[in-house]
Amino acid sequence: MNGTPLVVNDVMTRRVVALRTGAAFKDIVRTMREWHVGALPVLDDGGQVVGVVSEADLLPKEEYSEADLDSAGWSRHPADVLKADAVTAGELMTAPALTVTPDTALAHAARLMARKHVKRLPVAGPDGTLRGIVSRSDLLKVFLREDADIADDVRREVVVRLFGTHADTVRVEVHDGVVTLTGRVYTTALVPLATRLARAVPGVVDVRCALSGPPRRPDLSPDLPDPQRPAPA
Structure with missing residues (x-):
């Protein structure tokens, strides 16, 4: 440790699977299943993190299928209804991406996850390119x-x-x-x-x-008169 607080770079996962904005819906589902993850970062052509696709972004496809859709669905959950028609990562992703940098303190990353109710955060470098991903389980590694x-x-x-x-x-x-x-x-x-x-x-x-604190010094001469006090009459 050498007096240096742990940061995201100390615990993050560096091998990360990511999507391009044009990734198709079925490919997204297949990738999540193969990698056993519930969310994937989405990159632009320059490798910068532009969003995240999670299982929650995919569920409207099933929840708001055309057969079950009614006017109440449109009025209550318009964003989800629109995602029901989305077919690519760029259309499905939540953007802009919520990211941290490699030198972000673990405590800050933990607070960010708790406040935003997310289980993992993409780690981006100063140029916005993907460096890794940090999850709740990564943050708990410190307790090992x-x-x-x-x-x-x-x-x-x-x-x-x-x-x-x-x-x-x-x-x-x-x-x-x-x-x-x-x-x-x-x-x-x-x-x-x-x-x-x-x-x-x-x-x-x-x-x-x-x-x-330090031990109290004992009174070595309790019977001696206090010179500051007048002698008793």
Whole structure:
């Protein structure tokens, strides 16, 4: 890791099947079946991503067949009805394509998928050409990191950076991706930040923080009078 957050380029699938805009309906269905995918990127003649065809784009062909189509269908779902007559990828695709770049952070890609309700995103380079595809399962690969690797990152990128020369007083343990921080630190003001930063380390499932401040100094002479207080009468 070397302190570098994981990005899409670290987990994306580079071998990707794509369609040209002129791909025929049956060829699209056949390709999805052969590759066991529910969506395919669509490229123009220059190899740039211009759209995505998904199973949802194909279903109107069956749902709004001419025999079953009525005026209610036209009024309620005009875009789907039009797709029922489409026969090529260029006509069927959802455009413009929702894409990410290879250097997109995994957290951003995950948020984008969740907000747009998609299962995969084409990965496009600066020139718009297809570089790969990233799916929900790709994003979950980060949670397969070894516990030892996660512990090394937490110690180096969180504990050492925050507590410096006092880092040796902090113990880092990781089990099934759950990080446990124990020990004493010179100031408890940094404890919430340590928890937050540890949680951001790729592969961390949860953080349990039991860090405490320095021990209180004992009162070595409890029976000696306080010179600042007047003696009792």
